[in-house]
Amino acid sequence: MSTGITREISTFKGQERRLRASRIGVAGLLLSVVAASAPLMVTAGVMPTTYGTMGIVGQPLLFVILGVVLTLFSFGYAEMSRHVHNAGAFYAYIARGLGGTAGAAASVVALVAYSAMQFAIYGIFGFELSGLLDQHLGLRVAWWVPALVAVAAVGALGWLKIDLNAKVLGVLLLIECAMVVVFDAAALGSPGPDGLSLHAFDPATLSGAGLGTALCFTIASFVGFEQAAVYAEETSRPQVAVARVTFLAVGFVALFFAFASWALNVAAGPSQIVDLARKEGPNLLFALSEDRFGATFTDAMHLFYVTGMFAAMLSFHNVVARYAFAMGREGLLPAALGRTSRASGAPAYGSLLQSAVSLLAVALFALTDDRPHGDPTAPVLRLFTWMGNVGALGVIVLMAAASAAVIVFFVRRGAARAQAPRLIASGVAGLILLIIVGYAVKDFDVLLGAGPGGALSWILPGLIGLAVLLGLGYGLVLKAVRPQVHARIGLGNEAFQLEKAAKEAAATEPSATTGPTHSRKVSS
Known part of the structure; x- marks a missing residue:
């Protein structure tokens, strides 16, 4: 009996200080990470914004180009996953390459970035569901009511086993992907006034003042593929599964979104897509769908648009809970967060903390909402737009730092020659990601739809800068006061x-x- 228990416990400090291993395979892991990309939300929300606000007709080509960039990033990132298995993922990789102080900074940025993206989706989820309840059932409820219900539901699922979470995410993801594919087929079968045009793949369509902001918007649509590493301790054969899922997720998202954005382009017509997107906004997909399928299919698409958001919220919640667990385990956060549920093996206390913070975020925007019922200002234009852009910027910064960390990690191990192609790919990707960060910060007023020079255009990106500074300061303090904690940042169970x-x-x-x-x- 004791021998069996010894094999089950992977750290000498006890079973409650580890995540339950072999809970999720390649298929479940792929569904969990792709769910964060929210295919239907991106198709209905991000794509019309890129077409309308930025005026970039070549959005499908942009997905292909950034798919290549993120594939280059993934060569080093995936190779790192074979050597480091830690729920802290980004911050663990950065710590192993650039040192514990940089790792501490990355851990703070990761918490802020992924939390912000989850908060953002609560806003648009509450607004959309409130509208559906009003339209179909005659129930007038404020947007924050369904948002708070979602906080509770996501928190409950976050306390449960990851394999159950993967099943919930998988079902919702497959349904919303199927809805988008059906629309794609209908759009190509019944194209708009310009016919079945490939104009969107012409490089000349990428010119324009909105290209920098379109880059940030588009790369935000990929966020989720990098989360496979977060589940390394819970997968079977993590040295194989994480790398495989990372590449599969990047490839799937790039091709799926390139095809979906092209279908939108064809359905409206390349000559009219920008004007129509400005007119319809997030309703563009549903308007084009209703023209081809009628109201019943469009209503169903609206429903799965909402469930897709729920899947994305759950995916981000699981990621933040695991970051908090990893940080608690290593002493970056209170030790209580580094414990798991005895029943499920899930990072229950990290999940509970994230639920509490989500509750406060939704409550803050709800209390400051003085607009009439149905007004999107607080839930969409503020909570969704502000937090979504802050989160996306933070993840891009983490990817750029991780690219540098991969290079340093393998050079220090004396593996630079053996890993040369991967290190070159990481360097190229890191440089491009830094350029995108520069564009995003410079044009943050466009991302927010605000006027140039507005306070928010520097306050919001400044949150990521502040997180970096606080994390660096925290890391330096730990190095001076608690060197034993600083020394094990990024090591996890090891x-x-x-x-x-x-x-x-x-x-x-x-x-x-x-x-x-x-x-x-x-x-x-």
Whole structure:
């Protein structure tokens, strides 16, 4: 009996300090990470905005180009996943490459970025569901009522087993993908006034003042593919599954969204897509769908538009909960967060913390909403737009930093020559991502739909800058005051095993000085 328990526990500190292994396979992991991309929400929300606000007719080509860039990023990122298995993902990779202080900064940025993206979806989810309840059932409820219900539902699911979460995400994702594919087929079968045109893939269509902001919007649509590494400790064969899912997710999202944005383009006509997108806004997909299928199909699409948002919220919630767990386990956050539920093996306390923070975020925007019923200002123009753009900027910053960390990690291990193609790919991707960050910060007023020079255009991106500074300061304080905690940032379960080995060595050889700081050099 005791032997079985020993095999089950992967850290010497006990079962409650680890995530339950082998809970999710390649298929479940792929569904979980792609759900964060919210295919129907991107098709109905992001694509019309890119067409209308930025005036970029070549959006399908943009998805293809950024798909290539993120594939380059994935070569190094996926290879890193074979060597580091940690629910902290981004911050763990950055810590192993650039050091514990940089890792601490990345951990703060990750919490802010992924939380912001989850908060954003609560806003548009509440607004859309409130509108559907009013339209079909005659129930007039404020947007924050369904948003708060969603906070509770997502929190409950976050407490449960990850394999159950994967099933919920999988069903919702497959349905919304099917709805988009049906529309794509109808659009190509019944094209708009310009016929079945390939004009959207002409490089000349990428010119225009809105290109920089379109880059940020488009890359935000990919967010989710990088989350496979977060589940490494819970997958079977993580050294294979994480890398495989990362590439599959990037490829799927790039092709799916390139095809869907082309279908929208064809359905409206390349010559009319910009004007029609400005007129219809997020209703563009549904208006084009109703012309081809009628009201019943469009109503069903509206419903799965909402459930797709729920799937994305659950996906982001699971990711933030695991980041909080990893940080609690390593001493970056209170130790209580580094414990899991005995029943499900899920990071229950990290999930509870994220639910509480989500509740506060929704409540804050609800209390400051003085607009009439049905007005989108607070839930969509503020909560969704502000937080969504802040979150996207933070994730792009993390990807750029991770690209640098991958290069340093393998160079320090003496594997630069063996890993040269991957390191070159990481360097190219990192440079492009930094350029996108520059564009995003410079044009943040366009992303917000605000006037140039407005306070929000520097306050909101400044939140990510502030997170970086706070994280760096925190890391430096830990290095000076709690060096043993700083030394194990990014090591995860491995740190516990190193501590155990150090204690055993100290017990047998009192003069031994081996500790986590020395062990970091050996392990990395």
